[in-house]
Amino acid sequence: MKPSEFHIGLEFTCGPFWWRCTDIGTRTVTAIRLVEDDPVWYEGPPYMVDEVVLDEAELEDAHRSEAEKIRASIDEARLPGHPGFSHAALCRMMDEKLDSGPYPHKRLLQFDRVRADGEILHPYAARRDGRSDGRSWIIRLYLPFTNEWAELEESEFRALTLSTPAAIRNRARKL
DSSP states (O other), X not given: OOGGGOOTTOEEEETTEEEEEEEEOSSEEEEEEOOOSSXXXXXXXXXXXXXXXXXXXXXXXXXXXXXXXXXXXXXXXXXXXXXXXXXXXXXXXXXXXXXXXOOTTGGGGGSOEEOTTSOEEEEEEEEEOTTTTSOOEEEEEEETTTTEXXXXXXXXXXXXXXXXXXXXXXXXXXX
């Protein structure tokens, strides 16, 4: 959903939770998570539960109903292009993510990037760079089209362009 599709009071799903919109910005929506049984928690503003700002990237996963969410998931699975992730790749990514320790820039790991040659890079974990002062990070990457593993310095990874559905389709055409 786009911020323009929201109105104050709209209830929607985003990720695993139900939310209620409390404010709308140009690129964000502020909402409260609906997890309490007693409606008194949701009286406001001000609210007794935390208001959370959801940005454009997070709102891509927002839906007005469970049925809309399911339809969107089915439609996305039918889109040509992305090869998906094998069970073995997912297990390795999760194992390495658990072993990597706390990484201070977790949002960086939520967005695939595109290398100059068009290869899609999926970040899944980070580790401290042992060669430097200990404050630098190395981003661990999975390349879903080639089933390869790679690493890049955090600064190099940040400088790459964010992946888009068009970038994925372009990469798929090269196969």
